[in-house]
Amino acid sequence: MSTALLFGLCGIVLFVLGLYFALTTTEMLRRILAINIMGNGVFMLLIAAAYQHDVSGLPNTDPVPHALVLTGIVVAVSATALALKLVCRAHELAAEQREEGDG
Amino acid sequence: MRSNEDNAGLPPVARLLLAIGMVAIGLVLAWALWSHSETSSSLAAAVMTELPRSGVSNPVTAVLLNFRAFDTMLELAVLLLVAVTVGGLRDPREVSAFAQVKQAASVSPLLQSLARDLVPIMMLTSGYLLWIGAKAPGGAFQAGAVLAAAAVLAHLSGRPWLSNPGDWRIRALLVLGTGAFLVSALALLLVTGTYFRYPPALAGAWILIIETAATLSIAAMLYVTFCAVVPMMPSRR
Incomplete structure (x- = not known):
């Protein structure tokens, strides 16, 4: 089993674990984390798939998936930030509504 | 809960x-x-064939900023969208994270001296990463992330780089990355008749300019979102 295959399989395991927890958990923060783990599994799989050997046995890495993953990481970070901000805002609004209900 | x-x-x-x-x-x-x-x-062979005409010698940078520049422009547009949305979600009544830091004069002296020593080094590292991206792993995203970390460190140590999130300068920085891409695409349309087809002789300089704009834009976006979700400690008193 080659190293790239091992990393690819680890990526698949991360993806499946993340998917399971994203579907089963009901807390938003955990769901955001689970989706991040899913995304990291996909990135790992892509990078592992990019690592290939050509006929002569020399490493011949495909730069296109690397560029895709780099783009993906930035988009994932910003999407996570947006999701966190939305969760913060939802908590604030829920707290305000509770205060109004009490008062 | x-x-x-x-x-x-x-x-x-x-x-x-x-x-x-x-x-x-x-x-x-x-x-x-x-x-x-x-x-x-694998597309490695295709990339390697075209690499000499791309203006850089790092294949990943060539793919990001030249062969698939449209993707990267859309990515910067996503960043801009997130920054705008996060800004729109801000509660107008809350004390802004920018203003709070000034009240919190109780920042530890250790953190202050750490920030004083580290922030210039991080800015240098960011510039180095941006420059080296043309021939080795590095580039706008890594440089932008390091620059944003420097900004966050300076913010946490009580010396925010900008005192008001609505400042026109930070808005200009947010738009800069997407704007540089759009302007270059339109200029190339006028000059060469095609979007994103850089003339090989000028491609290196062109990519460096766009990457600099993208670095500043990415750093500004990460810093703005950090300020939006930073815990509001002083206002809980």
Whole structure:
């Protein structure tokens, strides 16, 4: 089993674990984390798939998936930030509504 | 919080079925990866053939800023969208994170001296990463992330780089990355008749300019979102 295959399989395991927890958990923060783990599994799989050997046995890495993953990481970070901000805002609004209900 | 009750959201049977389904998906994916590892489908050869005309010698940078520049422009547009949305979600009544830091004069002296020593080094590192991206791993995203970390460190040590999130300068920085891409695309349309087809002689300088704009834009976006979700400690008094 080659190293790239091992990393690819680890990526698949991360993806499946993340998917399971994203579907089963009901807390938003955990769901955001689970989706991040899913995304990291996909990135790992892509990078592992990019690592290939050509006929002569020399490493011949495909730069296109690397560029895709780099783009993906930035988009994932910003999407996570947006999701966190939305969760913060939802908590604030829920707290305000509770205060109004009490008062 | 009702999290304890909610955690039992799904009945155990459904969870078990879901787990079995997940294992099945994992096995199918693993089988797909296994069978793919025999066949070789790679764009490496195509990239390497075109690399001398791209203006940089790092293939990843060439793909990001030249061959697939449209993707990167859309990515910067996503960053801009996130920054705008996060800004729109700000509660107008809350004391802004920028203003709070000034009240919090109780920042530890250790943190202050750490920030004083580290922030210039981080800015240098960011510039180095941006420059080296043309020939080695590095580039706008790494440089932008390091620059944003420097900004966050300066912010946490009580010396925010900008005192007001609505400042026109930070808005200009946010737009800079996408704007540089759009302007360059339109200029190239006028000059060469095609979007994003850089003339090979000028491609290196062109990519460096766009990458600098992208670095500043990425750093500004990460800093703005950090300020939006930073815990509001002083206002809880």
